[in-house]
Amino acid sequence: MHPAIEGALVGAGVAVFLIAAEYFLLRKAVGDRAERLKRKAEFDVTDRRRMTSMTRFAVFLPIAFAIGFWLVS
Secondary structure: OOHHHHHHHHHHHHHHHHHHHHHHHHHHHHHHHHHHHOOOOOOOHHHHHHHHHHHHHHHHHHHHHHHHHHHHO
């Protein structure tokens, strides 16, 4: 397999893991905050922006990994 394709696949895996981990950690924090403040659990503006920025970062990870694997090989 071409190193760039392999790097892109590894980068995609890392990106999916990071997005999933961020989502689950945010969901837990939102639930804790809602319980503490006795409110309904919902994402606020800061939480949405945090997920958006993580998703934007994750879009570039496969490209960066592909370039990195290609340069190293």
